[in-house]
Amino acid sequence: MKKKPLILVTNDDGVTAPGIRALIAVMKQLGDVVVVAPDSPQSATGHAITINNTLYINKIDIDPDIETEYSCSGTPVDCVKFAVNEILHRKPVLCVSGVNHGSNSSINVIYSGTMSAAVEAGIEGIPAIGFSLLDYNWDADFEPAKPFIKKITEEVLANGLPDGVILNVNIPKLPQKEIKGIKVCRQAKAMWQEKFDKRTNPMGRDYYWLTGKFVNMDKGEDTDEWALANGYVSVVPVQFDLTAHHAIQGLNGWGMNEE
Amino acid sequence: MKKKPLILVTNDDGVTAPGIRALIAVMKQLGDVVVVAPDSPQSATGHAITINNTLYINKIDIDPDIETEYSCSGTPVDCVKFAVNEILHRKPVLCVSGVNHGSNSSINVIYSGTMSAAVEAGIEGIPAIGFSLLDYNWDADFEPAKPFIKKITEEVLANGLPDGVILNVNIPKLPQKEIKGIKVCRQAKAMWQEKFDKRTNPMGRDYYWLTGKFVNMDKGEDTDEWALANGYVSVVPVQFDLTAHHAIQGLNGWGMNEE
Incomplete structure (x- = not known):
């Protein structure tokens, strides 16, 4: 019997x-799923790894269909490293990360723990995709995203990815029939304009919250920002x-080298 | 009187x-220096930012020559964001990060807090350089590195940097007269092979330390790894x-987009 593809x-x-x-629900249709994910939210951790602290790993059992499910006290990148080196007995054919609650388009790719986990898999030679939905709510509706996640994953399984390339997929917050299709894009040139919200703690000491406004400086119609604003799923090779x-x-x- | 260039x-x-x-000692020779740096070690934090926690900022006074010196409870990227948005009244002509105690060559650029701070400045439109010395010791000798740091910084101040480009400078651990010069390079293709060191805590629970071995898969003589192994300072545009x-x-x- 042919083994089903192993998906991290x-x-x-x-x-x-x-x-x-x-x-996980989509990936169960496509292969054998192993889950190794942070035990607590790790948004905006970028490509951080845990080198000055200890890591705790817990075998968990959230989904009865999945044999191998772990939570990890570290960052998303730690999870991928731990999975590849300590948990998996064969190399996965694919690593998928997400679906992130919120956008990782444009410059957000660089701050994103979701994308950094996918990039880490890419560094380890595993084809990888990061998925994000443009909805920050915990109770966001992921149903419209699922057919696109499945289609893109099937294409990667069928075609492979070029060496050193990972996909950054963002999905607009729209009903499924309003999503126009999938567009391959480049990362839009954009940035965050920060505002630090200054407050005073009960002991009288000032502290700050980092807040900001996303500013797209890029008018290009070949960018992920354009695609998302126009109802497309964006796919950026990273x-x-x-x-x-x-x-x-x-x-x-x-x-x-001159004096 | 002409204002001296402002260097973060x-x-x-x-x-x-x-x-x-x-x-700081080198930069004081070249401009007005403002320091905003983490209040504790933040190695391997990558491009992490602090969004689910508060930030504390302290005015400090380590160097009597420098008027504006702050420590920050956040990551290196937080420091750059806070400096640009809350502390500086004019845009710096340059941001320098480091000198890191240890290499940030090759794939290390992606895990590095030092380089992520420089990249963040680049995103904010400020020319930026990250400097690293290939010596992890706290009491490393930075004297041989100083003339190279000064020369590269002067070149950046004189020539500027292309839009969207930051320099990643690594300096070999060698006496100054054994350093052969400065080489512009590409990032070598390399990765870390992890080994998780499993231990048991006093309560009987297993935990892990992330350790690893750096593996260079790249034979190219145009890489940063080659330059450093052959006694050159490597400069990679990032x-x-x-x-x-x-x-x-x-x-x-x-x-x-097909069915």
Whole structure:
């Protein structure tokens, strides 16, 4: 009997989040699912790993269909490292991360624990996809997203991914019939304009909350922001070779080795 | 009187680390220095930001030459955001991060708090450089690194950096006269092979330490790993547009919008 493909599922909102449960529901249709996800929310942890602290791992049993389900006290990237090195006996054919409660489009990719887990799998040579829904609510409706998650995952399983490339998939918050389709995009040039909300604690000491406004500086119609604003699911191929290859020649023209 | 250029200095090893003190010493020769750095070590925090917790900021006075010096309870990226939005009254001409105690070459760039701080400054439109010395010791000798730090910083101040490009500078652990020069490089293809060190705590519960071995799969002589192994300071231009532009055409050939 042919073994079903092994699929590793993780996220950054924590193992009990509705988003990862929706993702698991889709992945169960496509393969054998192993879950290793944070035991608490780890949003915006980026590519952090736990090197100055201990890691606790718990075998859990949330979904009776799944044999291997763990929670981990660390970051999403820790989860992927632990799964690959300590839990899995064969290499997964795919790692999926999410579904994140909220957007990871544009520059958000760099702050995202969801995407960093997928990127870590990519570094370890495992094809990987991060999924995010543009709805921050804990009780967001993931049903309209499911057919798109399934389709994109099937395409990755069928076609593979180029070496060093991970997919960043964002899904608009729309009823399913209003989603126009899937668009391959580039990351829009955008940033957060921060505002620090200053408060005083009961002991009289000032503290701050980081808040901000997302600003899209990019008018391009080939960007993820454009696709999402126009009712499409955005798919951005992401790489972890951060070298700005186009800048090397210019830097070589500087006199860095001259007195 | 011409104002001296404003230089923001941060790091991930914490504001009292010898590495940032060495960096401040060099920057004081080149401009007006403002320091905003973590109040405790934040290695390997990647591009994490603090959104589910409060931030405390302390005005400190370690260096009598510097008027504006703060520590922050958050991550290196938080420090840059707080500095730009709450502390600085004019935009810095440069942000430097480090000197990190230990390498941030190759794939380490993605885990590095030092480099993430520099990348964050880049996102905010500030030319930025991350500096790392290949010596993890707290009492590492930063003296041989200083002339190279100064030279590279002067070149950036003179030439500027292309839009969206940050420099990742690594310096070998060598006496100054054995350092052969500065090489512009690409990020070597490498990864960490993890090993989880399992222990049992006094209450009888298992826990793990993340450890690992760095594996360079890249034989290229144009990489940062090659440069460092051969006695050069490596300079890798780094970008935060993570789009794998070369992969877009291939993905468009998939049947993602077909039934």
